[in-house]
Amino acid sequence: MSQGRIAFQGELGANSHEACMAAFPDLEPVPHATFEAAFQAVKTGDCQLGMIPVENSTAGRVADVHHLLPASGLKIVGERFKPIHFQLMANPGVKLEDVETAVSMAFGLAQCSKLIRQLKLKTESVGDTAGAAKLLAQNPDPTRAAISPALAAEIYGLNILARDVEDEHHNTTRFLVMTAEKTPAPPPFTTPCITSFVFRVRNLPAALYKAMGGFATNGVNISKLESYMENGAWTATFFYAEADGRPEDRGLALAFEELQFFSEKFEILGVYPADPFRTRG
Template sequence: MSQGRIAFQGELGANSHEACAAYFPDYEPVPHPTFDEAFEAIKTGDCQLGMIPVENSIAGRVADVHHLLPNSGLKIIGEKFKPIRFQLMVNPGVKLEEVTTVQSMAIAISQCRKTVKRLGLKAETVGDTAGAARMLAQTPDRTRAAISPALAAEIYGLEILLRDIEDERHNTTRFLVMTAQSEPEPPPFTSPCITSFVFRVRNLPAALYKALGGFATNGVNMTKLESYMEDGAWTATFFYAEVDGRPEDRGLALALEELQFFSERFEILGVYPADPFRARA
């Protein structure tokens, strides 16, 4: 019996769907065409959780998500790292030597370009990796293959000819687990934690330098700092940051106090357990 619903962006069989199935097997995965719609489903309560990709070890950050996060009204309650594996799949019975064209999302093709080049295939881009598999299933073609996650082959009845064809084995996507709860249950104190927050510095000379000084003097490790453009202005004064620890830790508490003194806006987006993948990477 399902414990609830978890929203993701993309089609059934996408990498985000695989992440939902792997980490929240008791939740019903619910696909959405856009990140805006996935966020809205969480906010309205149609879905209790969201599995949202924020960065990839090859492609970098997911820009749409980072612009939605600060004003989403959602909270981060977890992070999950998922190795990205791509499969070359075809309609049942098709042999590799019959295939002349491969279709997938542009970024997936680029991450499998060595295999595509070795096989001498013509690449055609579509909007979604799982969508490439669905389209191939709906319109069978013995000369075509799709580059998609393994789950897509299972869902759409395709056969995998070549497994794990990505160029780089370190290809990994980091997902954030989101909720609409305004005060989610804090993680256990036995778990190493990450604190994510946004802030806008005051209009003062060297404001960012002063705002961040407390993290260095209090020995707090800042693992991410990214700037945003607001309202078309070319001055970057709005930032998203992640640090090791939780706000109750004395060092981080002092650092955040100093940050807020030099900021006109400050909001914690989430305090959540660090994925064990961090220690293995």
């Protein structure tokens, strides 16, 4: 296994690239065209870790990733919250009044809708935010601008026409750090932790209510509970959840025991330190 590389989805200059540099400055960020490819790079050992975005405070969850997580065979070993800032950038010499079309990932366009309406721009969606900057650098067009992170302007030689154009200043993306290790080292016991898990309830009346009851009676906080379908089956709903604590904590252990009684499938995806960003005011 390579000990010096971290996989992310997108082109060089993407928000995920910036997140890799901030969290793991000693690892080489390695771009991949799709989330599947990034997961596979970690699974095969080409990269030691993966940095995968799962949700954004403005635009919501990155749905594709939630479908990939349980089937990936990877474990979650960390989380990182990254404030997101987008820049409107264009080829050298282009002025703001020349721009007619904003190009970015659909996620990026959604997070900058106020500027797009204000400037009355048309929009065009591409695979990722930094990819929009790369395409513009390769195919100069005075009527087009990319909505991308500042790092992309630096990498692809574009000029920033408007800075920090995201709708909300609190705009933040949460990333999960993934590894192919089957039994990663547990976090220090002095560190507040999050446990991620998936489950499918048995086909019983009020099964979800009963399955989750143990968390309430044992005083365990569930910070996330989301449903998703597996293999397109409408009748078999899986749930992805996150709870405060570790599986060996008495309250969470008892809650998991009750959950499994009402579930036909249960799997822990990772136990990892809670990012201190969670507790910021």
